[in-house]
Amino acid sequence: MSDSKIWFITGCSTGFGRELAEQVLARGERAVLTARNPEQLRDIVAKHPDTALALALDVTSEDAIRKAVADAQARFGGIDVLVNNAGYGYFSAIEEGEDEEIRRQFETNVFGLISLTRHVLPEMRRRRSGHIVNVSSVGGLLAFPATGYYHATKWAVEGFSEALSKEVGPLGVKVIIVEPGRFRTDWAGRSVIESKTIIEDYDATAGERRRQARGYTGTQPGDPARGAAAIIGAVDTEHPPLRLPLGSDAYQFLSGRLDELRANIEAVKDISTSTDFPA
Numbered sequence: 001m002s003d004s005k006i007w008f009i010t011g012c013s014t015g016f017g018r019e020l021a022e023q024v025l026a027r028g029e030r031a032v033l034t035a036r037n038p039e040q041l042r043d044i045v046a047k048h049p050d051t052a053l054a055l056a057l058d059v060t061s062e063d064a065i066r067k068a069v070a071d072a073q074a075r076f077g078g079i080d081v082l083v084n085n086a087g088y089g090y091f092s093a094i095e096e097g098e099d100e101e102i103r104r105q106f107e108t109n110v111f112g113l114i115s116l117t118r119h120v121l122p123e124m125r126r127r128r129s130g131h132i133v134n135v136s137s138v139g140g141l142l143a144f145p146a147t148g149y150y151h152a153t154k155w156a157v158e159g160f161s162e163a164l165s166k167e168v169g170p171l172g173v174k175v176i177i178v179e180p181g182r183f184r185t186d187w188a189g190r191s192v193i194e195s196k197t198i199i200e201d202y203d204a205t206a207g208e209r210r211r212q213a214r215g216y217t218g219t220q221p222g223d224p225a226r227g228a229a230a231i232i233g234a235v236d237t238e239h240p241p242l243r244l245p246l247g248s249d250a251y252q253f254l255s256g257r258l259d260e261l262r263a264n265i266e267a268v269k270d271i272s273t274s275t276d277f278p279a
Contacts, residue, residue, distance in 0.1 A: 011086030015185030059112025181247030183222030
């Protein structure tokens with residue numbers, strides 16, 4: 001194992017966040033665990049009272065973010081690895097989307113991630129070391145019906161993270177974009193939000209996707225414990241990948257996406273190259 005690190009992980013009540021918290025602490029490292037309700041983390045902290053700190057954190061609150069980062073630095077002296085894991089899904093055809101839910105999705109999945117990153121970066125930049133781990137999705141590189149707004153948030157995370165990596169890489173700070181496929185978390189179950197508006201014309205597209213997602217909940221191929229271990233392994237490497245797809249389905253989805261993009265670009269090559277000024 002590499003030198004012991006101090007982790008700051010959002011969304012630790014379930015799924016990847018909880019698995020990461022438990023595995024990091026089991027390695028003897030220190031971790032700040034955050035959730036809207038920190039009581040849900042009491043059992044983890046009880047096993048590691050000296051190395052775990054549970055904090056209440058709503059990532060949509062700038063004041064809460066500022067306080068959580070300050071509390072983490074006061075307790076452990078700094079943050080070596082920030083894991084922006086908090087986020088959730090929203091099932092809705094684009095036309096069915098509700099303004100309040102769309103904005104709440106972006107506040108959590110995008111703006112909360114951005115704010116936390118900006119609060120943690122100054123210390124990492126001064127030390128010329130650190131890791132920013134942003135949990136995206138295969139849905140950050142491709143899209144399906146019924147989850148257009150979720151995809152929009154994750155595509156934003158992808159662009160933000162890639163640009164960030166080019167800015168902070170020369171300063172010793174490493175960025176990893178985690179892109180899980182279907183894992184047995186609460187993403188498509190208890191945690192997901194669905195639009196109240198249902199338009200019959202979208203039943204064969206968005207409607208069918210909703211039914212499929214409900215049907216596979218609890219039987220997804222991805223193991224969150226193994227996914228968390230893969231994230232930790234990537235952080236441990238000297239040269240971590242910018243993108244870390246997780247799951248055999250993620251590999252298949254993204255390989256197909258590359259082929260699709262190449263075919264699309266080649267099909268319109270003549271049009272693309274015809275729009276320059278004449279030589």
